[in-house]
Amino acid sequence: MRASGLLVYQVLQALKAMVQEGVTTMDLEKAAEKMITDAGARPAFKGYYVPAVGERYPYVLCTSVNDEIVHGMPSPKRVLKKGDVVSIDTGVELNGYYGDSAITVAVGEVNGRVEKLLKVTEEALELAIGQMRLGNRLFDVCGTIQRHVESNGFSVVREFVGHGIGTQMHEEPQVPNYVDPRGENPRLKEGMVLAIEPMVTAGRPETAIARNRWTGVTRDGSYAAHFEHCVAVTANGPWVLTRP
Ligand code: CO
Numbered sequence: 001m002r003a004s005g006l007l008v009y010q011v012l013q014a015l016k017a018m019v020q021e022g023v024t025t026m027d028l029e030k031a032a033e034k035m036i037t038d039a040g041a042r043p044a045f046k047g048y049y050v051p052a053v054g055e056r057y058p059y060v061l062c063t064s065v066n067d068e069i070v071h072g073m074p075s076p077k078r079v080l081k082k083g084d085v086v087s088i089d090t091g092v093e094l095n096g097y098y099g100d101s102a103i104t105v106a107v108g109e110v111n112g113r114v115e116k117l118l119k120v121t122e123e124a125l126e127l128a129i130g131q132m133r134l135g136n137r138l139f140d141v142c143g144t145i146q147r148h149v150e151s152n153g154f155s156v157v158r159e160f161v162g163h164g165i166g167t168q169m170h171e172e173p174q175v176p177n178y179v180d181p182r183g184e185n186p187r188l189k190e191g192m193v194l195a196i197e198p199m200v201t202a203g204r205p206e207t208a209i210a211r212n213r214w215t216g217v218t219r220d221g222s223y224a225a226h227f228e229h230c231v232a233v234t235a236n237g238p239w240v241l242t243r244p
Contacts, residue, residue, distance in 0.1 A: 001097045001098070001099060001165075001166065001193060001230065001232070001241050002241050003094050003095070003097070004041070004092050004093065004094040004095075004097050004098055004099030004241075005099040005101070005230055005240075005241030005242040005243075006099075006241075006242075006244065007036065007039050007041055007092050007094060007099060008090060008091065008092055008099040008100065008101045008242050009101065009242050009243050009244065010035070011032050011035045011036060011090060011092075012088060012090065012101055012102075012103050014031065014035060015028050015031060015032060015061075015088050015105075016088070016103060016105050018031060019080065019086060019088075019105045019107060020080070020107065020108070021080060021081055021082050021107060021108060022079060022080070023079075023080050024074075024075065024076050024077070024078055024079050024080070025061075025063035025065070025072070025073075025074040025075055025078040025080070025086065026074045026075055026076040026078070028061060028063055028074060028088060029059055029060055029061050029063070029074035032060045032061050032090055033046075033060045036060060036090075036092050039092075039094075040094070041092040041093060041094040042092065042093045042094075043060035043090070043091070043092060044090075044091035044092050044093045044098055044099075044100065044169050045057050045059065045060060045061070045062065045089075045090060045091050046058065046059060046060050048169065050214075053213055053214055055213075057071070057214070058073075059073060059074050060074075060090060061074055061088060061089065061090050062087070062088075062089040062090070062102075063078070063086055063087070063088055063089075064086070064087040064089070064215065064216075064224070064226065065078060065080070065084055065085070065086050065087075066084055066085060066223050066224075067217050067218045067221050067222060067223060067224060068087070068210070068215050068216070068217050068224065069087075069157055069160065069199050069201070069207060069215075069216040069217060069218060069224040069226065070087070070089065070160050070199060070215070070216045070226060071214045071215050071216055072086075072087070072215050073212060073214060073215065080107045081107060082107055082108035082109060083107065083108065083109065083110055083111070084106075084107040084110075085104055085105065085106050085107070085110060085114060085117075085118065085223060085225065086104065086105055086107065087102055087103070087104040087105075087224070087225065087226040088102060088103055088104075088105065089101075089102035089226065089228065090102075091169055093169075096167055097166065097167060098165050098166065098167070098168065098169045099165075099230055099241060099242055100165055100169060100195045100228060100230055100242070101195075101228050101229055101230065101242035101243075102197060102226050102227055102228035103227055104118050104121065104122075104225040104226055104227060106118060113202060114202065114223050116152070117154060117200060117201075117202045117223060117224075117225045118225045120148065120149060120152045120154055120200065120225075121149070121154075121198050121200040121225035121226070121227050122225075122227045123148060124144070124145045124148040124149050124177075124198045124200065124227075125145070125196060125197075125198050125227045125228070125229060127144045127145070127148050128141045128142075128144050128145045128196050128198070129196065129229065129231050129238050129240060130144075130238065131144050131238075132188060132194065132196075132231045132232075132233050132237075132238035133188065133233065133237055133238065134188060134189075134190060134233065134235065135188075136187075136188050137185045137186065137187050137188060138173060138175065138184070138185050138186050138188065139179050139185045140188075141175065141188075141194070141196060142175065142176050142177060142178060142179050142180075143178075143179045145177045145178070145196075145198045146177060146178040146179060149177070149198065149200050154200050154201065154202060155200065155201045155203065155204060155205035156177040156178050156198065156199070156200055156201075156205060157177065157199040157200070157201060157205055157207055157216070157224070158176070158178065158205060158207075159207045159216065160197075160199050160207070160216055161174045161175055161176045161177065161197075162174070162175030162176070162177070162194060162195050162196045162197040162228070163175055163194070163195050164192070164193065164194055164195070165193055165194070165195045165230055166193055173186055173194075175194050175195070175196055175197075177197075177198045177199060177200075188233045189233060190233055190234060190235055191232065191233065191234075192232070192233045193230055193231065193232045193233075193241065194230070194231055195228060195229070195230050195231075196228065196229060196230075196231055197226060197227070197228035198225075198226070198227060198228075199216075199224060199225075199226045200224065200225050200226075201218045201220075201222050201223070201224045202222040202223045202224070203218060203220045203221075203222025204218070204219065204220045204222065206218070206219040206220070207219060228242075229241075229242045229243065230242045
């Protein structure tokens, strides 16, 4: 999983460096596909069956722009412009093990509240990573994200969640970005790996599905941010597999 995680990291870093006005989300897709296959890995999203949609996802990346939260589809028509934010999410499978990570990147200068949205979402992920310790439970991770986001005046999305990951991309347990008292609250155990992925909006938390039947968008049109890492629980504390 470490090898998969580091490959995902390298791909996201290269894509981040490509992001600028005039680049299309399909340019990012093509570059990602080449990097992943050149590394001898398999793009984990491409062909992945998503039961909620009833179809296989057709791309290597999810590129979700502005009010798009997740499952934005790369397109040669989606030309990035100054003031946009783009979430780039990708996963790979290498030797049977999965890695999955996302970043949200600003295109040029963005307005102050959007800049803060990205900062708070990334901070929420870092604080959640800090909770991935023996003795804690899942709700410590979920609650930390919710508290940081809401205390800063933003909202966490309910309909999309993080997940366990290992020899499958999606494993138990689900990792919501809020505390769902009706949900399971397992103890964190040594060797557990969770894909923690706060999805945060600048406005209301409600979501809708776009006309393409895939893309989760904010109902109120507010901008969204998304950051994700795969994190292992070890006897020595959290180990972020998707960065050096
Ligand atoms: Co994920």
